[in-house]
Amino acid sequence: MIEGALWRKWVFAYLPLILFVIVLLFPFYWMIITSFRPDGELYRPWNAVNNMPFWTNKPTWEHFTYLFEETNFGRWMFNTMFIAATSTLISLFCGVLAGYALARLNFPWAGSLGTLIFITYLVPQTLLFIPLAEIIRDFRLGDTPWSLILTYPTFLIPFCTWLMMGYFKAIPKELEECARIDGASRWKAMLFIVIPVALPGILSSGIIAFTLSWNEFIYALVFLSSPDEKTVAVGVTSELIRGDVFFWGSLMAGALLGSIPVAIVYSFFVEHYVSGLTGSVKG
Amino acid sequence: MAEVSLHSLNKYFDTTHVVKNVDLQIRDKEFMVFVGPSGCGKTTTLRMIAGLEAISSGEIRIDNTVVNAVPPMDRDIAMVFQNYALYPHMSVASNMAFGLKMRKFEKAEIERRIKRAADILGIENLLDRKPRQLSGGQRQRVALGRAIVRDPKVFLFDEPLSNLDAKLRVQMRVELKKLHERLAVTSVYVTHDQVEAMTLGDRVVVMKDGIVQQVGEPLELYNRPANRFVAGFIGSPAMNFADVTLADGNGRVTAEAQGLKISLPDALASRARSKAGRKATLGIRPEDIRVANPGDSADHCFEAEVEVVEQLGSEILLDTRVGPALMAASIDPESKVRAHDKLRLVLNPARLHLFDAETEAAI
Structure with a gap:
């Protein structure tokens, strides 16, 4: 563990770790959020007013149903x-x-x-x-x-x-x-x-x-x-x-x-x- | 109970000749210690007895049966390793039971034997623990227990105490000795520590470069070393050596070097007389040198300059310079000596050793 002042711990340990975890987990998060997002939201243009790329208010099972029923x-x-x-x-x-x-x-x-x-x-x-x-x-x-x-x-x-x-x-x-x-x-x-x-x-x-x-x-x-x-x-x-x-x-x-x-x-x-x-x- | 005998035993690793023509009789119930510096072939010899190392040539007999081609499991031996070699995934009791289970002993008999061994070694309360939960000394006891339960013909020990700290080592040494007295099983013990060899062994084998230098009881090695190597290896502090020239005159044989002229006692003189005029090595143990009294014969005295004084409490160890040679002397703890003092020392002529300068064999 890094010894010394608090800022040093943050700069050399916590911040890099947090960044690393975010970079590592983001694709999984993206995968999860996309799989629960209704098609209407998925194909919305990126500059649309109501575009929310990182969250959805209307989660749906439709993609899972499709997966098991149609494939x-x-x-x-x-x-x-x-x-x-x-x-x-x-x-x-x-x-x-x-x-x-x-x-x-x-x-x-x-x-x-x-x-x-x-x-x-x-x-x-x-x-x-x-x-x-x-x-x-x-x-x-x-x-x-x-x-x-x-x-x-x-x-x-x-x-x-x-x-x-x-x-x-x-x-x-x-x-x-x-x-x-x-x-x-x-x-x-x-x-x-x-x-x-x-x-x-x-x-x-x-x-x-x-x-x-x-x-x-x-x-x-x-x-x-x-x-x-x-x-x-x-x-x-x-x-x-x-x-x-x-x-x-x-x-x-x-x-x-x-x-x-x-x-x-x-x-x-x-x-x-x-x-x-x-x-x-x-x- | 069993004898172990080695006949013209040789071992090569590729082209390196590591054990050279070893001949040895280990008697029934004897505690035999192999001692020597690292790489002298003592462990290899032990491993050949165990069957873990193939024999290049020669013969090993256990209980009068040639075992050259017998696998380790059928030799009826038990071995204690330097790093204990406890099975890490088994409890202490299972570790001890393993050898018996392999030999298809009945469960009740296995339990009886484990109980007896645990009782002897005082590890009854550890039986359910895993090796990693044990201290070094406890692991050593379990390793011993695993050997004891087997009730083998021969015990083999490969430097079993060298992973323990100094205090524990002395304690376990005493216990090993008691254990051997109690069990009376033929034992072969390998160590590089001459103190262990002297204290444990009924007899000691000193090895160097794959060759047996001398076999004998501890005091025999101490008092009558066969060569310069044994003389220097056995005994602590080590024997002093001085390069001398032998001279024969006035009916006396003397060993002379710069600052040193010692006349040899009669027995030694008669053996050394034929070598008069030649070089030799004079050996004397530190404990056979003391500060001279005015009455001591000049024949066995010499002048020395003290370089270092080591107070050990029970004795004083002096490092002195005699001409070009260094001499250690162990003297009375009451003596008042300081570094750079010039002293007149006397040696005990009966305890002198003389070695041939070329062959290094005792004269």
Whole structure:
């Protein structure tokens, strides 16, 4: 904390913080207010006398009703949830095992293999989707959830592996050695000691992986085409923007509902999440 | 109960030879301490006994069974680590129970053993706590408890006291000694602290650069060090060394240096006679030097200039200069000595040590 006069605290701590919070939260506020604003207000010219861009006196559910009655929004939510959860589970499973192997087992090339995995994470998705599209087509997986469930791990596994590797390295080796002297095999030591201790790290990478796949856009746009199979991110933007007409109210309502699950996941795990990112293993 | 024996034990890390041809017999119920400076191979040797480190060559036997290829879990040993290595997500009781659960003990037996260990260590009231809620000393006790409940053939200790503060360390040292007397289990203890080695060990192994320098009872190491390294490592304050030339004349063998001419006692003289004219290192412990009385023989006296006076209460530690050499002397606390005083000191000839200048082995 900054010591000294009150003005110094304000100038160097509170004011920047307030500005930061405003800048960060304003888009969410805009999203919320737009989704409850009747169309009449939304399309009012900015210089109209009765224009109130930051507030509405006549909140309405009409955009939400439209979303659920005129589009497949419920279906998109389910698709997104299913795809994000499944690909996160697959990636966590692989990432935890690979991270453990790279951090703990001394096999030749372990170091270079770790770097290689990291490099695959650096290949931009906008390039990777081209070969992946071909593979998806050859396996006839296009327009099914599996096209995403199987492609998301291409960037989630390297991410989870890298994060878990760092986390496992921070756990004192002695814990595991002690367990092995205590009578546990390598598997049991991993299962009963290392993984429970690494739980904050596993939760952190799980949350981030879940968010990444929840928000993923380009693969979902390319691999899914029928309205029934779409995810929220793609469905909302493709079905609620028709030509050059933006259904702003419903768009924002869709975006708001789409960000709620992620927000819940975050706040639910935030305690573990924070301790996972800051590392809190004590010997 | 078990013996542990090491035969021609070697360990390489890549091309670095860290443990060199170690041969050692650790007797049943013996408390054996490995001591040496950092990187001397003592911890690696312990980890090889535990099975945590593969053996490059040689043989380890526990209870007359070769265990080279036996995984740690099947060696029936328990180990206490320097950083305690308590499982942070488990309570104290679960920490102690873990090893027994892994070995499929019955619940009642597990509880009985935990109760007994907690009773021995005085940690009955901590059983439900998590490790992070414990102080350093309490964690150490839990780590000991976790080893005790297992009732193993061999206890291994890897510098278990070095994370504790000085006062607690002395207290735990005493408790460890009592514990060993009570449980009488073969123990191997690694430390870099020679005081721990001297006070705890039935026998002590001094290691340096992966080589065993000497194995013996604490007083044997103190009184008859095998070489200059052991002489300097064991004992606090450390032994004084002076580079001398041996001379043989008038039926006496003397060790001479600038400002120093000491005639050697008969036993030492007979061993040193063949090396007359050669260089050697004279060793004498600070506690074997005192201020000379007028009646002391000139053969064992020398003049010294006091540089620093350290009052310790029970003794006075003098840092003195004798010619080019520095000599520490521990003298009577009642003596009136000040820095820059010139003193006549006398050493106890029976306690003289002499080391070969090249091989550094005791003469």
